[in-house]
Amino acid sequence: MTQQIRKERKALSAGLLVLPMLGALLSACSQGNQQANESGAGGRPVITVAVQANPNVEDYETNHYTKLVEDAMNVDLKFLELPSQAEEALTKLSLMVSSGAELPDVVNIYLNESTVFDYAAKGVFIPQDDYLNDPELAVNFNKIPDKEFVRSSMKLPDGKVYALPRYSPQKWNEGSNRAWINSEWLEKLNLEMPKTTDDLYNVLKAFVEQDPNGNGKKDEVGFVGSLNGWSQNPRIYLMNAFIYADPGKSYMNVKDGRIFPAFTQPEWKEGLEYMNKLVKDGLFSPLSFTQDETQMKALINVPGGMAGVVTAGSYSTFGPELENKMTLLPPVKGPSSLAATPYSPSLPTQLWFITKDAKDPELAFKVGDYMLNPELSIVSRYGEKGVDWSDDPVVVAEFVGPFEELEGVPAAVAELNPSIWNNPQNKHWNDANPAYRSLELGKTVSNLKKDADDALPNWRPAFEEGYVPAFPEEVIVKLSYMPEELKQIANSKTAIDNYVNESAVAFITGNRPLSQWDDYIAELNKMGIEQYLEVTQAAYDRSK
Amino acid sequence: MGQTKFSTHPTSDKMYYIISGFILTFILIAVSYPLIYVLSASFSSGNAVSSGQVLLWPVDFSLEGYEAVFKNKDIVRAYGNTFLYTILGTLVNVTVVMTCAYALSRPGLKGRGGFMFLFTFTMFFSGGLIPFYILMKDLHLINTMWAMVLPGALSVYNMIIARTFIQSSIPGELIEATSIDGCSDARFFFSFVLPLSKAVIAVITLFSAVGHWNAYFNALMYLNDRSLYPLQIILREILIMNQVDVSMIMDPELQVAKAQAAAVLKYSLIVVATVPILCVYPFIQKYFVKGVMIGSLKG
Known part of the structure; x- marks a missing residue:
């Protein structure tokens, strides 16, 4: 009995002693490793x-x-x-x-x-x-x-x-505020693609009232977007029929080198009135201002369709239930026949x-x-040459360029393994490194096989035709603020940005009557919009 | 009337049972729903998850999430690392905590109050992140597995629980009796204190094992090599892959596609990352209630 206890005791204390020694040994090892790193x-x-x-x-x-x-x-x-x-x-x-x-x-x-x-x-x-x-x-x-x-x-x-x-x-990413319309519904109800804001109103009205998804209930949603998805803010698409409005630049516009805010202009008010009318008539879902991307996807991705027009940057918003029935809807013309779309030129x-x-x-x-x-630069995005992509003419000949039909540009690089981007791989750094791929190169990279019929629809040419001409000529490319300037406007900029967005939603949903427009302008002045504009002008002039 | 009053529960008791039954059922649902949801989502198809169709049970059953998890080569290695850090770290913790707690439980220890003060002081005040980083750097612990094992080896909180347990459950007379028989302090520790404190050891083991299993901040800050990463870091990476911050990415279209793939992965990964540590709990549970209770009664 005593012997047994003694044995146990020995084993335990030995164990306890071994632990710190092991630690010392191993950390010494790793130290050696660090030194070895110096020469490769x-x-x-x-x-x-x-x-x-x-x-x-x-x-x-x-x-x-x-x-x-x-x-x-x-x-x-x-x-x-x-x-x-x-x-x-x-x-x-x-x-x-x-x-x-x-x-x-x-x-x-x-x-x-x-x-x-x-x-x-x-x-x-x-x-x-x-x-x-x-x-x-x-x-x-x-x-x-x-x-x-x-x-x-x-x-x-x-x-x-x-x-x-x-x-x-890439042009596709430079103007991402896209809208998509349910083409099956258009056909079913014998409607034309809307060209103006009035057309859009009528089309939405038909969608909501005539039960195009055929489930016997008037449960269709006219126009819908979400709060946080990529370019899913529904206000942007509609507002751009009235005045150029780019959320990425906090709705600052530029004309002849002068910066001015879009959200104080009478056209902005007209835009709000139009959207208010849509909401009042049940054509514009107010859910758009509260739901997140997941909720929106759950709403729209049902067999037969649920929404007429959806704002989204990416076509991947639409699930297989919609069977590729959504079609790109080019910017519609407003009363002053403006049809714009926010344009953010790519920056390095x-x-x-x-x-x-x-x-x-x-x-x-x-x-x-x-x-x-x-x-x-191609490896950095598409993987190993000859395995994941190829510029061998024999291989490339099997592929059709995404712009071949529209502009006659044939494919020059064939993407053999498109899934390399979303999966664990050991071919590149996921493009997180210096690289340069020109606009022209982007147009000649193709993953579309010539005789494949189950290919996903290629929207880039349609985008190039419908949206790119709607890019304004004079835009703010970049605002480079000095650190002091940022400090100076830090509070007013955040406050103004929030106030503009909150008020827009309140005006559109009718929580705030548009008769209070003058109060809204007065409030903005109180928030220091003038100083904010001055600083923005200075930042714009600097980065020109 | 009077007799029935004695044989059955009074109405106030009945009311109490009904109301508490309701409240507890509600809490049970509130606690178990997220667990069931995660489990169901992990067995659903990616599309169903990302479009929010999963409510309670799996929607179009698939294992694609699990396939994707185990396709990722990091996961297996990270699993191994987490096991290693958990076992080693827990061993170190329990050793240090028990030896320290035993010493501080002996009334005869000189300067006991002073030691206790030093220990408790560190419970509330620390040097902060940057001094700690400098310390780790100067100890050459950065980018070694010891950065995951050694910091926080002595948990003062656990030590106080263990000390109180030893003080209250092992009478001083036992020490006197054994020392008359010629038992040394060390022998007393190994032959009496440790076997008698099984309950509290179990509790401390669970506390520190769960802590090490879930540890991720130290790994984030002090490990630079992917081969050393524990599971939680990988889990976190995949979770945040889901969030698309368009302002920083040049090609958001690609990023959106990536996020969709991540939606499936995340639930399977949560299941994979939590199940092993959950399995430990039933074995320790019988000690658990007892151990914590004793620790909490006397501070």
Whole structure:
């Protein structure tokens, strides 16, 4: 008995002792690992890159894209993974900066402009202008046709550039406030595609009153959108028939270089009146102002259809129940025969920030510049050449270009594995790296096989025809505020933005009568709209 | 009349049972509905989930969520990591907590009040995130598995529970009696205190195991290598993949498509990530009530 207890005791205390020793041993091991990191495999210089973790990128170290860069530039890329949520990545980065830890050579994550400016001012990021000016270093950057635009739009308020671009303009994404109409219902009720706001009113009325989904109930919804989905705000599409209104620019418009707010104009009021009428007559679902994307999808995706016109940026909003019956509805003309749609020209995303701790900033720059080369830029989005995409004429001949019918542009790159984008893969970094894919290239990439009949409808040509001509000529491309200016207008801008949106909804739903329009203008003046406009004008002039 | 009063429950009792029955049923539904929903959604098709058709039972049954979960190579490795961190971390916690609690439970310990003060002080005040990061950096714990195991090895809260348990359930006379028989302090700890505190050890084990299983903030901040990530981080990544913040993305059309795929994944992943730790609970439950109760009666 005693012996047994003694044995147990020994075993236990031995166990307890082993634990901390094990710990010491293992942490010593990992320390050794850290030191080994300094020189890379095969004596190649090491560049550490901070990237954002992405569940769809299996392993940055063994990634196909990484290998291509490493072999071409004769470097060894090491990775430091930051959290995949933007805010958390930012927290971690600022922890590393403020604790004085050694930073990686390159920070390759998306940062908003004020953060970049903050780090630039503190000297954490180094300016890349000298490298960009040197044609021997910035080989691929200098081959970008619109490099002047790219460069000037990456300039921080101090006039310097701290990053390399990822720039792939696509018209489809530049004007995303699209509306879709149920074509089956149009046919059934023998109606024409609406061209004006009055046509739209009549069509919606017919939809709501004549039971086109044929379930014996008048449960159809005329016009509907959602609160938070991508470009699903239903007000934008309708308002643009009265006055140009771009929510991305807080409804600031520009004419002959002068900035003015759309939401104080009489046309805005007309737009609200029209929408109010739609709501009053039961043609515009007030759910649009309270439901989120999921709720909207649940509402509209039923066999036979439930909604006549839906505002949504992406066709993927519509489920298989609707059997591709939704058709793109081009902007309708308002009383002043305006038919506009918000246009946000693509801007380069800033990536590849070189830090003050970079051991060889010039080499780090060269690696980033290499990523801008055309072929690597395609790899960065479509995967391995010859496996996931191909520009071999024999293969491409089987594909039809998305714009072949409309513009006669044949396919030049065949996308062989379109599912590479949404699934875990080890071919690229999910396009989170410097890259340049031109507008022209975008039009020639195709995943449409010539004789496939179950293909998803290709809306891009219709968009190009119906929406692109509705882009206004003079738009605000970018507003670059100085940090002091941002502080100055921080409160009034948020308050005004909220007030404008809340009031618009209140006017439309009838919670606030339109006779109170003058009170609304007076309230905006009280909120400091004048100062806000002045600052915005200054920011606009700066970034012109 | 008088007799029936004694043999059955008085009306006030009946009312009490009816009302509490109602309230408890309501709470039962409120608590179990989300669990059932997650389970049903995980067995439904992605389209049904993202268009909100799932209410209670699975809608067009499919395993695509689970297929997608196990297709992701990170998950298996992350599973292993989480198991490792949980087992090691719990071992460290229980060891440190029990030894510390035993020492502080002995009235003879010199400076007992002072130690207690130091411990409780850290319960309420800490250096903050940045000093902690610097500490981790200088200890070379960053980007090692020890960043997941060592911080917070001594949970003061658990230690107080354990100390109170030992004080109240093991009489001082036992120590006197054993020491007359020649029992050392260490022997007393291993042969008497540990076997007698099974209940509280079970509770502490569960507390720290659940804590380690769910730990994600330390991993987020102190691990830089994907191969070290625990399951919760991967789970979180997939959850936030669902949110589309258009302002930062250049190609929102692609992003929207990605979000749809993530909608299915997330429920299956929640199931996969919680079931193992749920399985531990029934084995510990019998000790649980007793352990926590004793800890809570005397502070």
